[in-house]
Amino acid sequence: MTHPQLADCIEKSAAVFRSARRVVALTGAGVSTRSGIPDFRSRDSGLWKKYDPMTVASLASFRYHPKDFFKWVRPLVKTMIDAEPNPAHTAFAKLEQAGFLHGIITQNIDDLHRKAGSKRIYEIHGHLREATCTSCYQKRNAKSLIEAFARTGALPYCDLCGSLLKPDIILFGEQLPTIIVSEAQALIDDADLIVVAGSSMEVMPAASMPIPALNAGAKLIIINNEPTYLDIRADFVIRDDVADVLPMILQEVLREPKETKRLVSNQ
Ligand SMILES: [Zn+2]
Incomplete structure (x- = not known):
């Protein structure tokens, strides 16, 4: 133009x-x-290098290999927290x-x-401000947990039942x-x-x-x-x-x- x-x-x-x-x-x-x-659907975003987001960021993969998901998503989360x-x-x-x-x-x-x-x-x-427990489905404010995860890699756990929390972002294959x-x-x-x-x-x-x-x-x-x-x-x-x-x-x-x-x- x-x-x-x-x-x-x-x-x-x-x-x-x-x-x-x-x-x-x-x-x-x-x-x-x-x-x-980065657009994580874009092949040149760099996020594709190790993992295919369609696989690692799918609901099924989160259920069976949550640590892979968190490992993949951490740089993206860090970028989002710091972004203006x-x-x-x-x-x-x-x-x-x-x-x-x-x-x-x-x-x-x-x-x-x-x-x-x-x-x-x-x-x-969805968004990263809240997370939901994968066992008891308690929803909670996740801001501090997500920030700690981005900073240190510490996974977010439910304070009621001790299970892993899933950030309230919609994964592939999720409703x-x-x-x-x-x-x-x-x-x-x-x-x-x-x-x-x-x-x-x-x-x-x-x-x-x-x-x-x-x-x-x-x-x-x-x-x-x-x-x-x-x-x-x-x-x-x-x-x-x-x-x-x-x-x-x-x-x-x-x-x-x-x-x-x-x-x-x-x-
Ligand atoms: Zn729980």
């Missing part, structure tokens, strides 16, 4: 933002790459604060939308959190603008979540380095880094003060 094409696309995308009643973002790994978090939000996360938070974004559905487990100040976030692949997914679906179903950012839209259910709203006439902006199967249905496709593009859209959206009716419609 040439510079004038990009500028035109930013301006038109911002206009769509401004005229939308309810905007929902769907974000994936590409939003966090600028924060140094980048301009993409910050722009999403500012759009929400200014009343131009109703919520974020994210496939990321890195907590960076929250760290950036976003409020309404649906983490459909997604039903309530969060259905709330996220309801949120996106009611959107009249969907912004897909940094997701190649290859993983279910996120990949199909925009479909009902699109069929009902919602507009679609896609900001992603790679093509997605939904590009054909998008009003604007910006094939670029979301950490570069979204701050530009934000600036353009905020050029004029927000209309009063938007304040009302976002309650």
